[in-house]
Amino acid sequence: MTTNNITQNVILRYSPDLVGDPIVYLLVKEYDLIPNIIKASVNPDKEGYILLGLTGEKENYKRAIERLQEIGISVQSLVDRVNWDEDKCTQCGACTAVCPSQALSLQRPEMTVTFDGDKCVVCHMCIQACPVNAVTLDF
Amino acid sequence: MKSYEEINAKIRAGKAVVVTAEEVIHIAKDIGIKEAAQKIDVVTTGTFGIMCSSGAFLNFWHTKPKIKMQRVWLDNVPAYGGLAAVDCYLGATELDINDPANTHHPGNFRHGGGHVIEDLIAGREVKLRAEAYGTDCYPRRTYEQTITINDLRQAFIFSPRNCYQNYNVATNCSDQTIYTYMGVLKPHMANIHYSSAGQLSPLLNDPYYRSIGIGTHIFLGGGEGFVAWPGTQHAPSDPRNERGIPLGGAGTLAVIGDMKQMDARFIRGVSVTGYGVSLMVGIGVPIPILDEDMLYYTTVEDKDIQAPLCDYGPDGYPTGEPCTLGYLNYAELKSGEVEFEGKKIRTAPLSSYSKAQEIAGTLKQWISDGKFELGQPSRLIPGDSSFIRKEDRHDNE
Numbered sequence: 374m375t376t377n378n379i380t381q382n383v384i385l386r387y388s389p390d391l392v393g394d395p396i397v398y399l400l401v402k403e404y405d406l407i408p409n410i411i412k413a414s415v416n417p418d419k420e421g422y423i424l425l426g427l428t429g430e431k432e433n434y435k436r437a438i439e440r441l442q443e444i445g446i447s448v449q450s451l452v453d454r455v456n457w458d459e460d461k462c463t464q465c466g467a468c469t470a471v472c473p474s475q476a477l478s479l480q481r482p483e484m485t486v487t488f489d490g491d492k493c494v495v496c497h498m499c500i501q502a503c504p505v506n507a508v509t510l511d512f
Numbered sequence: 513m514k515s516y517e518e519i520n521a522k523i524r525a526g527k528a529v530v531v532t533a534e535e536v537i538h539i540a541k542d543i544g545i546k547e548a549a550q551k552i553d554v555v556t557t558g559t560f561g562i563m564c565s566s567g568a569f570l571n572f573w574h575t576k577p578k579i580k581m582q583r584v585w586l587d588n589v590p591a592y593g594g595l596a597a598v599d600c601y602l603g604a605t606e607l608d609i610n611d612p613a614n615t616h617h618p619g620n621f622r623h624g625g626g627h628v629i630e631d632l633i634a635g636r637e638v639k640l641r642a643e644a645y646g647t648d649c650y651p652r653r654t655y656e657q658t659i660t661i662n663d664l665r666q667a668f669i670f671s672p673r674n675c676y677q678n679y680n681v682a683t684n685c686s687d688q689t690i691y692t693y694m695g696v697l698k699p700h701m702a703n704i705h706y707s708s709a710g711q712l713s714p715l716l717n718d719p720y721y722r723s724i725g726i727g728t729h730i731f732l733g734g735g736e737g738f739v740a741w742p743g744t745q746h747a748p749s750d751p752r753n754e755r756g757i758p759l760g761g762a763g764t765l766a767v768i769g770d771m772k773q774m775d776a777r778f779i780r781g782v783s784v785t786g787y788g789v790s791l792m793v794g795i796g797v798p799i800p801i802l803d804e805d806m807l808y809y810t811t812v813e814d815k816d817i818q819a820p821l822c823d824y825g826p827d828g829y830p831t832g833e834p835c836t837l838g839y840l841n842y843a844e845l846k847s848g849e850v851e852f853e854g855k856k857i858r859t860a861p862l863s864s865y866s867k868a869q870e871i872a873g874t875l876k877q878w879i880s881d882g883k884f885e886l887g888q889p890s891r892l893i894p895g896d897s898s899f900i901r902k903e904d905r906h907d908n909e
Contacts, residue, residue: 463560463780463792463864467695469848470703470860479848484865501618502696504562504782504792504862 380428382411382451382494383438389419391445397423404437405429411494424451424495451495457488461507468499468508477508513803516888519553523885528553530879532872533712533799533810540811549807553800554879554886557714558731558871560794561707561863562782564693565673565744566604568629568771571665572640574598579652581642585609586628593642597650602628604671604781604791618691618786626791627781629669632661633733634776667771669733669779673743675795677715677763678819681706681840683857686825691786695862697824704821704850704859709868710814710842714797715763717810719756721748723800725889730767731796731875733779736884737769739797742893749896756809757817759839763893767795778871794867796875800886814842821852 385396392415400406406429415421427434438448457477464485468477476492477499479485499508522528529552531539536555540548572581574597584593584600588608591600606625613619631638642655661667682694683704690697695705710716718724728739743764750762778794801807818839822828828835837852844850845859878884 464866465561465792465864466861467705468860470705470858471696471698479860481846481848484846484861484869498696501691501785504784504790505780506622506783 377431378428379431379434380426381434382424382426384449384451385423385425385441386447386449387421387423388445392419392421394444396441396444396446397425399440400427400437404433404440406433406437409494411496426494451493455488455490455493455495456509458507458509461505462486463505463507465504467504468502471498471502473498514553514801516800516802516886519800520885522553523879523882526880526882528879530554530556530798530876532869532876533557533717534869534872536807536810537711537813540807545804545808545811549801549804552807555717555799555801555807555810556796556872556875556879557709557712557717557799558794558796558868558873558875559675559709559713559863560778560867560871561709561792562693562784562790563671563674563676563793564605564790566629566669566671566791566793567625568602568632568667568669570600570602570667572598572600572659573663573665575652575655577652578650579642579644579655580647580650581644581655583643585641587623587631587638589623589625589628591625604629605788607789613788614786620785621783621787621789623783624781624789626789629771629791630776630779630781632664632667633771633774633779635660635662661772668768669737669771669774670740670766670768671793672766673745673764674767674793675714675743675765675797676708676761677713677719678758678817679707679761680822680829681819681845682822682824682829683837684825685823685828685837690824690826692824693784693787693790694824695860696785701852701855701857704840704845704852704857705862706819706840706842706845706859707862708817708819708842709863709865710817710846711812712865712868712872714795714799715765716757716812716817718797718799718806719752719758719809719812720895721763721893722806722809723802723889723892724765724797725892727887727889728797729885729887730769730798731794731871731878732767732769732774733771733794734775734777735769735771735773737767737795738887739765739889739893740768741766746893748894753816753818755812755816757812759818760820765795765893778867794871796871798875798879798884798886814846817842819845
């Protein structure tokens with residue numbers, strides 16, 4: 374792996390005519406990306422989405438995203454989809470042990486909560502764990 | 513030896529030496545217990561966490577014509593009206609009548625008594641609805657009005673059990689995720705949750721309740737309050753370590769305070785997934801340094817405080833049988849990871865340590881500024897079980 378590697382969490386949204394296509398295979402085979410599928414679903418109208426992490430060489434990642442958009446798949450970055458409301462947060466830390474990627478963590482010794490959107494994998498655990506609904510999701 | 517009156521005279525004169533329960537640890541290390549006890553008058557403590565068994569008494573003024581409210585709802589959360597004409601008690605864990613609870617487990621519990629209490633304190637509008645059967649003296653049958661806390665004649669928090677001295681530390685030995693009042697616990701002991709401010713926590717700084725009793729003047733939810741009584745489930749006879757620190761929940765306090773003085777930053781409605789609604793409450797208790805022993809007790813550190821690690825899985829806590837797997841201290845717990853039986857396990861608090869610091873610091877400021885005097889208890893919280901009738905005692909008490 375080169376130092377030019379990046380990891381991005383994205384939501385891919387498909388129209389019904391694309392749902393059957395092996396998109397992830399394309400990402401692996403042609404762009405050498407490592408996919409980590411976190412969530413995927415097809416709704417009753419046969420529209421689908423995949424929430425996944427993509428790791429790979431920066432240029433490959435960029436070209437892959439362009440290719441997906443050409444095919445007609447909407448690509449949304451996840452970083453701005455999870456909202457942590459610092460004013461609502463009581464700094465209790467209940468979200469920190471269940472967060473698998475340590476996007477939400479306690480700073481020590483201050484014992485205050487911080488959120489790093491780049492690390493977030495949108496697993497929803499924090500939403501269940503937060504007692505004051507300080508974490509919300511547009512998803 | 514110092515008396516309450518001597519300390520209060522110094523507070524009034526703006527000359528009291530007040531430090532927090534964190535600061536006193538370092539001071540005593542520098543100058544020793546003896547000198548620190550002479551120098552320091554008050555040590556302030558703080559805690560901010562979910563405290564079930566909380567609630568509020570509200571009085572709505574009499575309506576024209578009058579009503580004797582038999583059934584009362586605030587933003588669709590039932591309050592208990594079987595008290596008098598326009599008094600009610602709103603409990604923190606009461607659910608909104610439309611809440612689906614755990615119909616689809618785990619439920620979200622977005623709204624309930626704790627949230628209404630927070631809304632009132634924050635000055636937000638709340639819809640009051642009441643029903644009555646009608647009497648000659650109180651003919652009205654229904655009443656609806658949008659109110660804020662300013663429309664209430666009286667509003668005070670009166671919580672039967674707050675401020676647990678120590679508490680269980682929770683994990684899950686089963687093979688399924690569970691949703692408890694101790695948070696979301698992943699299977700196979702993947703995480704551990706604790707809920708105490710440790711070295712800052714009020715009753716851990718006066719473990720035998722030598723200064724805490726009926727009339728103790730406290731910080732409650734951002735305003736001033738008082739200790740009203742030993743809390744429900746007060747169990748002072750729990751086993752203790754060599755410093756007098758109980759190895760289980762032990763002491764609790766019933767507390768009272770004027771809601772109109774409170775600040776919604778220090779009292780918050782909470783939704784506990786799969787469990788229900790409740791209230792996060794901020795409490796700070798000033799500990800008077802009456803003698804060297806009092807100072808010694810306030811120097812307790814996280815590493816001196818052990819708490820029982822309990823299995824909250826289906827074979828543990830819910831059964832009512834003993835569920836303690838071992839003991840962990842708060843220095844380990846606060847580090848974010850503990851090693852237990854050869855396994856590294858991530859830990860997280862449910863109570864906010866930074867808020868506890870803020871509360872201890874605020875109380876220190878109030879006392880230093882001469883705005884807040886100590887209340888000498890008219891009776892101390894019992895340090896043993898002699899206050900409980902023998903026939904009411906549990907086997908372990």
